[in-house]
Amino acid sequence: MAALAEAERWLRAQGPVTLSADYLAAVERLESLEQNQNGACKDWVVRFFAGRRDLGRGAFRVR
Amino acid sequence: MSVLGSLFDGLNRRGVRYVVIGVWAINLYAQRPDQLFATQDCDALLPLDPVNLLTGWEVCEEHGLELFVGAEPLDRPRDRLLADRVVSRRATQRAASGSELQVDFTLEMSGFTFHEVWSERRTFRIEGVDVPVARLSQIVRSKAAAGREKDRLFLATHADALRDLLRRHEG
Numbered sequence: 405m406a407a408l409a410e411a412e413r414w415l416r417a418q419g420p421v422t423l424s425a426d427y428l429a430a431v432e433r434l435e436s437l438e439q440n441q442n443g444a445c446k447d448w449v450v451r452f453f454a455g456r457r458d459l460g461r462g463a464f465r466v467r
Numbered sequence: 468m469s470v471l472g473s474l475f476d477g478l479n480r481r482g483v484r485y486v487v488i489g490v491w492a493i494n495l496y497a498q499r500p501d502q503l504f505a506t507q508d509c510d511a512l513l514p515l516d517p518v519n520l521l522t523g524w525e526v527c528e529e530h531g532l533e534l535f536v537g538a539e540p541l542d543r544p545r546d547r548l549l550a551d552r553v554v555s556r557r558a559t560q561r562a563a564s565g566s567e568l569q570v571d572f573t574l575e576m577s578g579f580t581f582h583e584v585w586s587e588r589r590t591f592r593i594e595g596v597d598v599p600v601a602r603l604s605q606i607v608r609s610k611a612a613a614g615r616e617k618d619r620l621f622l623a624t625h626a627d628a629l630r631d632l633l634r635r636h637e638g
Contacts, residue, residue, distance in 0.1 A: 412616055418619070420611075420614060421610075421611040421612075421614050421618070421619055421622065422611070423607065423608065423611050423622070424626075427607075427626050427629065428604065428607075430626075430629045430630065430633055431603050431604050431607055431629065432604060433633055434496055434603060434629060434632065434633065435496065435589075435602065435603050435604060437498070439498060440496050440589065440603075441589070442589055442590045442591075443590065443591075443592060444591050444592065445591070445592045445593075446495045446591045446592065446593050446598075447592075447593060447594060448500075449494050449495055449497070449503065449593075450469060450471065450472065450593055450594065452500050452503060453503075454469060
């Protein structure tokens with residue numbers, strides 16, 4: 405807990421978050437991909453998380 | 468159709484304006500499963516419009532979702548008066564179906580108005596339903612503006628993931 409509090413203090417001391425030009429340019433490139441245009445099908449994302457939930461549902465304690 | 472897909476469909480049919488934001492929206496821009504981030508809920512930004520909000524609640528109830536503000540059930544009666552109060556307090560409401568689905572209706576997005584997010588939205592298809600999603604650039608800028616510890620950590624992780632993603636995509 406002490407380490408967590410220290411980490412939080414360190415993070416707060418970093419000041420306002422700034423996003424680098426490189427990062428923002430990378431975000432724009434990702435947005436511009438054909439798979440991220442209007443009308444793109446994103447069923448695979450929903451299926452992936454549904455699959456993860458189903459996996460957890462089947463779990464049971466062995467001991 | 469999943470409960471979430473059905474909810475989006477219901478919201479669209481009733482003309483509820485909303486835009487999916489947050490990590491769930493960020494995941495929709497990913498290219499592969501290893502680029503996805505774990506998240507417990509789906510966040511939707513709604514305008515400061517009590518009528519729109521009230522209709523959203525009705526859709527949630529029609530889909531068997533329970534509504535909460537914080538840990539408490541959303542007050543009843545769920546009427547215009549209540550919607551006005553929720554809007555004035557900018558309170559986030561959670562629509563939940565047990566542990567399977569949690570959708571947060573939020574009325575604020577750091578650094579952006581609803582109009583700004585709505586006007587730049589992308590529309591993705593999920594289970595045959597058009598789902599309005601915030602621009603990735605707006606979501607990350609909002610996280611930076613919010614400046615919470617979890618946002619800082621997320622942005623640092625996302626930057627690494629993005630570099631890797633684009634390196635693979637661009638060969």
